[in-house]
Each structure stands twice: as C-alpha cells, then as structure tokens.
Amino acid sequence: MSSHYEAPIREPLVLGDKTYHDISVDVAAPVLGKANKSWWIVFTIALVAFLWGLGCIIYTVSTGIGVWGLNKTIGWAWDITNFVWWVGIGHAGTLISAVLLLFRQKWRMAVNRSAEAMTIFAVVQAGLFPIIHMGRPWLAYWVLPIPNQFGSLWVNFNSPLLWDVFAISTYLSISLVFWWTGLLPDFAMIRDRTQSPFQKKIYGILSFGWSGRVKDWQRFEEVSLVLAGLATPLVLSVHTIVSFDFATSVVPGWHSTIYPPYFVAGAIFSGFAMVQTLLIIMRKVSHLESYITVLHIEYMNKVILLTGGIVTVAYAIEFFIGWYSGVPYENYTYLSFGAATGPYWWAFWALITCNFIVPLTLWVKSLRRNIMWTFIVALIINIGMWFERFDIIVVNISKDRLTSSWTMFQPTFVDIGTFIGTIGFFFVLFLLYARTFPVIAQAEVKTIMKSSGEAFKRLRAQHGDDHSHVQHVEQYPADAGPASNVEKHFDSTFDEATPEALNIDDVDYEQNKGRIEMLLNSVGTFEPSLQKQDNLQKINGIGPVLEQKLHQIGIFTFDQISRMTDREYELVEEIISEFPGSPKRDDWAGQALTLKNKN
Amino acid sequence: MAATKIYAIYKDDDLLMQAVKQTRSANYHISEVFTPFPVHGLDHAVGIAPTRIAITAFLYGLVGLSVAVAMMNFMMIQDWPQNIGGKPSFTFYQNMPAFIPIMFELTVFFAGHLMVITFYMRSKLWPFKKAENPDPRTTDDHFLMEVDAENHDLEMLTKFLYDTGASEISLIEKEEDH
Known part of the structure; x- marks a missing residue:
C-alpha cells in the first residue's frame, strides 16, 4: 500500500x-x-x-x-x-x-x-x-497552600x-x-x-x-x-x-x-x-x-x-x-x-x-x-x-x-x-x-x-512504491491451512485444505538415518510406555508443522529438547527440510528447561 | 444469553484493514478488533465515532484555570493581603502578573490528569483489571477481528473470512455482557 x-x-x-x-x-x-x-x-x-x-x-x-x-x-x-x-x-x-x-x-x-x-x-x-x-x-x-494554624498565613x-x-x-x-x-x-x-x-x-x-x-x-x-x-x-x-x-x-x-x-x-x-x-x-x-x-x-x-x-x-x-x-x-x-x-x-x-x-x-x-x-x-x-x-x-x-x-x-x-x-x-x-x-x-x-x-525500504526500492506490504513471515506455520484451532464441531467444507492436510513433506527418514540416530543418542529416546509426550507448541518458535516433524524424528518431550545444544540444533535443521524456525535465537533448550521444571 | 461470534485472526495490518473494509461492505457486523499497535485509519474503517476526549481536556483546563484564579484571589487578595516587595495587592487585576505562572501550571495540571483519568475510566483501565484480549498474540503481532455470527450461515461467513486472508478462524459462544 x-x-x-x-x-x-x-x-x-x-x-x-x-x-x-x-x-x-x-x-x-x-x-x-x-x-x-x-x-x-x-x-x-x-x-x-x-x-x-x-x-x-x-x-x-x-x-x-x-x-x-x-x-x-x-x-x-x-x-x-x-x-x-x-x-x-x-x-x-x-x-x-x-x-x-x-x-x-x-x-x-x-x-x-x-x-x-x-x-x-x-x-x-x-x-x-x-x-x-x-x-x-x-x-x-x-x-x-493549605489552611494552617498560623491564622491561615x-x-x-x-x-x-x-x-x-x-x-x-x-x-x-x-x-x-x-x-x-x-x-x-x-x-x-x-x-x-x-x-x-x-x-x-x-x-x-x-x-x-x-x-x-x-x-x-x-x-x-x-x-x-x-x-x-x-x-x-x-x-x-x-x-x-x-x-x-x-x-x-x-x-x-x-x-x-x-x-x-x-x-x-x-x-x-x-x-x-x-x-x-x-x-x-x-x-x-x-x-x-x-x-x-x-x-x-x-x-x-x-x-x-x-x-x-x-x-x-x-x-x-x-x-x-x-x-x-x-x-x-x-x-x-x-x-x-x-x-x-x-x-x-x-x-x-x-x-x-x-x-x-x-x-x-x-x-x-x-x-x-x-x-x-x-x-x-x-x-x-x-x-x-x-x-x-x-x-x-x-x-x-x-x-x-x-x-x-x-x-x-x-x-x-x-x-x-x-x-x-x-x-x-x-x-x-x-x-x-x-x-x-x-x-x-x-x-x-x-x-x-x-x-x-x-527491509520494507528495500522492498520498495526493488519493486516500486505500490508493492504490497503484507508480511509473509512463517511464524505459525498453521496458516498453510485455514486454522489450527477450528473447533471440533465445526465441519469445514473447504476443498483445498483441511487442518489435517497441512501439505507437510514428510521427513525423509532413510536419507537422514545417521543424523537422527546421532541426535537421539545425545538427547535421549522417547519411551511411549513410560513417558508422556509434551505439548511442544508451548515453546516459542515451534508451531504445529514443526511439532509434527519433530514427532517424526522421535522428539516428543521438553526433556529431550532441553538437552539440545548448538550441535543438535544444526542436526535438526539439516534433517528437517525448509526449516521454519530459529532454535538458537528462540533458545529452545532454555524454554524447554523452564517448561519441563514446571511440569 | 449467549452470543455467537467468530474470531478471525490476521497476521498483518494491511491485510486486516482490507478485511475490515470487505467485511463491512459485505454487511457483516464487526463487534470488536484487537490490535497490537494503533493501525492508522482503522477506527474510521471499523466505523466507530471519533473520540471526544480532547474536548473534556479543554473543559478540565478551564476548571484548572478557574481554581487557580479563585484560590489566589482568596489567599492573596481577600483573606490575608500583604505587601510583598511592593507588589500591589489591592485588586486581583493589579497583582495578576505574578499569578500567571501558577494559573498556567494548574490549567495544565487539571487538563492533563483529569483527561488521563477519564481515558482510564472510559476504556476500563485500572490496576487489577483483567485483560480481555481473547488471544495473547494480539499484543504481539496478530490482529483479531470479532464478527457477529448470529443470523448468518456459518459456513458462508467462514469461507468469506478465509477469503479475506484470515489465518485462523474460530467460533465462539460468548456470554452477552451488553
């Protein structure tokens, strides 16, 4: 505009x-x-x-x-x-x-x-x-100027x-x-x-x-x-x-x-x-x-x-x-x-x-x-x-x-x-x-x-003054579909996308096998029979898509994320293609630690 | 009685402005908009009346000026006139040049404080008041438009809002409070 x-x-x-x-x-x-x-x-x-x-x-x-x-x-x-x-x-x-x-x-x-x-x-x-x-x-x-005992002096x-x-x-x-x-x-x-x-x-x-x-x-x-x-x-x-x-x-x-x-x-x-x-x-x-x-x-x-x-x-x-x-x-x-x-x-x-x-x-x-x-x-x-x-x-x-x-x-x-x-x-x-x-x-x-x-000045310089300024920033990747929080009783009839079909590319497991093993070795594996999975979206920077991909790798708990260091962040970024977050800036491990201690 | 509302969340102010205009021209009623910062021209687009708070400030200023005049006239001229450095104290008018600074200060004092208090009261802002923004992200970078859904085909309305660029849409049953 x-x-x-x-x-x-x-x-x-x-x-x-x-x-x-x-x-x-x-x-x-x-x-x-x-x-x-x-x-x-x-x-x-x-x-x-x-x-x-x-x-x-x-x-x-x-x-x-x-x-x-x-x-x-x-x-x-x-x-x-x-x-x-x-x-x-x-x-x-x-x-x-x-x-x-x-x-x-x-x-x-x-x-x-x-x-x-x-x-x-x-x-x-x-x-x-x-x-x-x-x-x-x-x-x-x-x-x-308040009344006083000196004859109101x-x-x-x-x-x-x-x-x-x-x-x-x-x-x-x-x-x-x-x-x-x-x-x-x-x-x-x-x-x-x-x-x-x-x-x-x-x-x-x-x-x-x-x-x-x-x-x-x-x-x-x-x-x-x-x-x-x-x-x-x-x-x-x-x-x-x-x-x-x-x-x-x-x-x-x-x-x-x-x-x-x-x-x-x-x-x-x-x-x-x-x-x-x-x-x-x-x-x-x-x-x-x-x-x-x-x-x-x-x-x-x-x-x-x-x-x-x-x-x-x-x-x-x-x-x-x-x-x-x-x-x-x-x-x-x-x-x-x-x-x-x-x-x-x-x-x-x-x-x-x-x-x-x-x-x-x-x-x-x-x-x-x-x-x-x-x-x-x-x-x-x-x-x-x-x-x-x-x-x-x-x-x-x-x-x-x-x-x-x-x-x-x-x-x-x-x-x-x-x-x-x-x-x-x-x-x-x-x-x-x-x-x-x-x-x-x-x-x-x-x-x-x-x-x-x-950034916007650059945008205008490149595309002219009438260029749209609507920001396209993938912060909550849920907007691939209409909504992630549409209530259950509300049946949507959209043809192009339902909350389930978020157009997520699955993580290529075969290709990344070595990396995933390395990652899980350092952060620990998730035992569904013993542990409960956490709501990873509570971490700032993790949206529904990213959560789903982390689940595919085998990361389900705050405990696992809190053990991540720079090396693990890099691994995650390599495994997940088109990575939409920034774990280091958002300090996932730190956030996960606080969340874990609250549980 | 419960009212049915739809919350449409937008992620950009320009998108929101466009959506507000489209929603209004499609004859849907926007009951509230929550934004993280003042979006220029949004009040006009939503169709709310201009605020009269500046007028109250002017009136409060007049009150302050009157208080200053009345106070100094009583204290320095009526109640206990004194000869201070030869400054004339027979009438208010003669002594007034020395009163100008305080007349000004009290005008500003009354206008500023009473206007802000009026603003807090009218917008229901005070300590221990609970925040009423439906989504915490509306103080960060999300823009929430609340649309009346009663008497409307929900699916059509949802489809419409989706087409205006809403990134999240949710249906809310809300206790009527007005």
Whole structure:
C-alpha cells in the first residue's frame, strides 16, 4: 500500500529484517532474561554511592546545613547548582516525547521511553535538593497552600520559589502519567509473552488490563496528542520558572532578561547529552542496535548542536551587555573579563570549553556519527552544564557589591557526598528500569516499521512504491491451512485444505538415518510406555508443522529438547527440510528447561 | 444469553484493514478488533465515532484555570493581603502578573490528569483489571477481528473470512455482557 511511502532518501530507522514479532522479542528480552555480571557490578557501585549520599543527607538533616561549605557571602552553592542541573537534565524526555510528537518525528519512538524515564528520575533527584535545603524536611508540606494554624498565613504566590513548587510538581506528575499511559500496551505485551506466573501477575497489574481494542487505541492516540500539546508549553515553562529564581532578583549576573529562553535551551542541551550518555550504553548492553541506530544518535547530536548554539549566543550576549553597560559590578559576573581572569578562571574556562568549543566538533558529520566521540562529547557537556550552573550561582555572588565580603566557596565532603549520592540514586533507578520495563515503545515502533524499516525500504526500492506490504513471515506455520484451532464441531467444507492436510513433506527418514540416530543418542529416546509426550507448541518458535516433524524424528518431550545444544540444533535443521524456525535465537533448550521444571 | 461470534485472526495490518473494509461492505457486523499497535485509519474503517476526549481536556483546563484564579484571589487578595516587595495587592487585576505562572501550571495540571483519568475510566483501565484480549498474540503481532455470527450461515461467513486472508478462524459462544 502506498500509504507506507516514505522518501527513499531518508535512512531506515529500524535496521535488519525485523518482523513485528521480532520487535516484541527484542524488547522483551532484557525483561524476561537474567541480569548479567556487568549489570550487577554497575548496580552495586550505584547503590553504594546512593547509600553514601543517603548518609550525607541524614547527617545534614540531623546536624544542620552548617555542615555544607556555605558562608556569609555564598549562601547558595552546590545544592541549588545540583537542583538546576538535574531539572535541566529532566527536560529532554518530555521534549522528545511531546515536541517531537507534535512535529511527527518518527525517530523519537526508539528513544522516548528511556528519555522519559530519565526525566522522571532526574526530576526526583532535583526535588531532593530544595527539600534538604529546607533544613527541616518534615515541614516540606508548608510550601503547599493549605489552611494552617498560623491564622491561615498563606504561601506567597508572588515568589518564583513557590512558582517552582507548582511547576516542578506539575511537570513531574504530568511526565509520569504520559510515560505510564504509553507503557500500558508494552506492559501488556510482556504480560502476554512471559511464561512465569509471577511476572504475568505483576505485568497484568502494571498494564491496567490493557487489551488493545480499536476504541482504546483511538483514545490512546488522542490522549497522547493532547498530552503532548499540554506538555510542550509545560516543559518550556518549567525551566523558565527555574530561571525566574535568579532573574527576578537584583544580583548582578542574575538579574537578566535573557535567562528564560537561555535556561530552556541549556536544559535541552544538557538533557540530550544525558540521553546520549545513557542510550549509547543501553543499546549495547540490551542489544538494541537495530532500533537505536547511528541515525538516532546523529539526530540527537543535531539537537545538541542547535541548543548548544543558542546557549553560546546567549553567553556572548551576556558578556557583551555586561561590558557595554559600563557598570563596574558587571565585571565580576560569571561571563565577564573579570571572571575569566579572576580566582574562578578555571570555572569560567571549563564552561567555555565544555559547552562551546567541544560541541563544535559535532558540525563534522563523521564525528557526529561516531558513537565513541558522541559519548565523550556528551560526558563533557554534562560536566560543562554543571559548571554553567555553578558559575551562575557561585561566581556571581562570590564578588558582591561589598569588597570586604568577597570570598570563595569550599565544598565539604557532605556537599560532594550528597551530589554523588544523587548520581548513584539516579543510576539505581535507571538500572532497575532497564531490567524491568520495556525500554523501547515497541507498539509505536511497530507503526513505523513499514514506512521506515530497512527491509520494507528495500522492498520498495526493488519493486516500486505500490508493492504490497503484507508480511509473509512463517511464524505459525498453521496458516498453510485455514486454522489450527477450528473447533471440533465445526465441519469445514473447504476443498483445498483441511487442518489435517497441512501439505507437510514428510521427513525423509532413510536419507537422514545417521543424523537422527546421532541426535537421539545425545538427547535421549522417547519411551511411549513410560513417558508422556509434551505439548511442544508451548515453546516459542515451534508451531504445529514443526511439532509434527519433530514427532517424526522421535522428539516428543521438553526433556529431550532441553538437552539440545548448538550441535543438535544444526542436526535438526539439516534433517528437517525448509526449516521454519530459529532454535538458537528462540533458545529452545532454555524454554524447554523452564517448561519441563514446571511440569 | 449467549452470543455467537467468530474470531478471525490476521497476521498483518494491511491485510486486516482490507478485511475490515470487505467485511463491512459485505454487511457483516464487526463487534470488536484487537490490535497490537494503533493501525492508522482503522477506527474510521471499523466505523466507530471519533473520540471526544480532547474536548473534556479543554473543559478540565478551564476548571484548572478557574481554581487557580479563585484560590489566589482568596489567599492573596481577600483573606490575608500583604505587601510583598511592593507588589500591589489591592485588586486581583493589579497583582495578576505574578499569578500567571501558577494559573498556567494548574490549567495544565487539571487538563492533563483529569483527561488521563477519564481515558482510564472510559476504556476500563485500572490496576487489577483483567485483560480481555481473547488471544495473547494480539499484543504481539496478530490482529483479531470479532464478527457477529448470529443470523448468518456459518459456513458462508467462514469461507468469506478465509477469503479475506484470515489465518485462523474460530467460533465462539460468548456470554452477552451488553
């Protein structure tokens, strides 16, 4: 059908000859499989960092904020730096899922799930800092406009800090429902694929009983579209409001009208850098190279280039206006000659190098498509964006209007430990997510398969744009006949095929005698008088035809299949002509082992 | 009363679309379709009405905006007016520029959450709800069309569905639930 047409000049977004079923298998694999050693190592490191940070937070709360390195001049430092850094990172997810949905960018589908997960986990980290900074976090509910015992003294709706409370909590909760709504069909897929009753139960609850009715899908698409429309201005408003924390003050360097758009661009810049950092690792570990391709990485690099460019222009304007104003205080702001040559010169140059100079390399196409280099640049941008917030907060107030109070900031181990702890907490959440959630929005990826899948693009190139896109994949070979599950009382009068006549070629026993003996020697023979035969079709990848052929060879039980190794797989494939399965990919032996143990 | 249905399973979305159109033009009634992903234009082909959920979102947004205005007017202007940084608090109108961010946030908050809750309620989605897709493969790569078989010659209907490209056809006696 021509409705799947996509300009041939566009590179495919799904590589390889994937079928819909392959997508399900690939996305469910990390959830249904077991964690490997490197996952446990990284998880342990993250957990230790998290616990260390938790200790620092407990120490802060029980002793007081005096344990931080704050002084009379610098009353805001790492806490707010880390808060803004984490909120900024949390901007890529909703940008990908909302803004790119409105722009109908198909490449978002491979990355949106993880980017949204990252968003939610990053905003959780961000929210920790203001709460710790309160000193008495058990009174955190005071930021809410609720009637109270102080004569109903209300919260101050004129304050940008209160706007932050509303913006961040709205952002967190809307991102969460957006994410979860998109997850329902994918949880349902795992629910229907898993063999384990425990997983079936859990994913049944998580999927909210999603059934995939046509009306559900219609509402689902409408809800996604409206949520995207709501989340797009929301994501822009959140960092705008964060920037108001500074822009509405009277501190030189903070009091700047350019802050809202500049902060938003910076947030997207750092968010995409974090997405790159996470996904470049995840696509390797979870074997998702066919879905998160070099093209996706290049697209994200282009967003980084654009937003990085906006940030650079904003730096230049800040620098110029500070100088042009002729106000002496402006010469000590974070983007000024004074800052570049003063005691915080290293922070200034870290900002310029990491956010301006290094990302410039992405203008080169070969570097933009180089995965290793992208990873390095993404890490550098993460560092650079942390320095940007550090510079804005600490450098700007380190030299205030009173020369006698000029000072530097020295972090204590608690400052550092808390920051590292939030990084650990973030990775703990993300690693757990990567093992238990469908990390790619598989239902959405299936919708772009025929327009953007490599195999279908090739098909159109070879046979023209009007070529039929009906997939002919032999997954359940029963479709040689009308149906394998036609009920018994229903007599079919089809001439060409009845369920019994599946047009199966019998296995040529004489020719394969040696191979069959070899096979049965290693997997064992079936004794009808002692053993019961198993329903081999329970194994994923074995359909009625294949089952029949296996029976002809003499394989009837899970026990026999569970003893198969690569050598036996090869034998089976040699014996059975026109072999319609892939025992190794589907891991027959592993599946059979689980099924056998359940019997 | 039990209803007789036929489940026809297709293995491709284009095939399903074609089959839905053929089945409808042959005057058979399609009572439900289960698909693993949103098939573009299927709702139109099956003939279901457009969803009104976007309208509810707009109304919920208006509710959120009203709540924000009423709340801030009461708290900052009526109940306990204060001089905060010289910002005028005599009337709501004068103080309003400072209220814009929260008016926006609450509009989005109400519209987004209440719309999603409406969606979950209307589509009967909630924790511990049992899934109702008749075949587990419909969340993977199979497409199931449920056709009313009452008052039809079963053999003709089955032959017809088979000709539309169904790979599996089964007859179901179903307890009527609506």
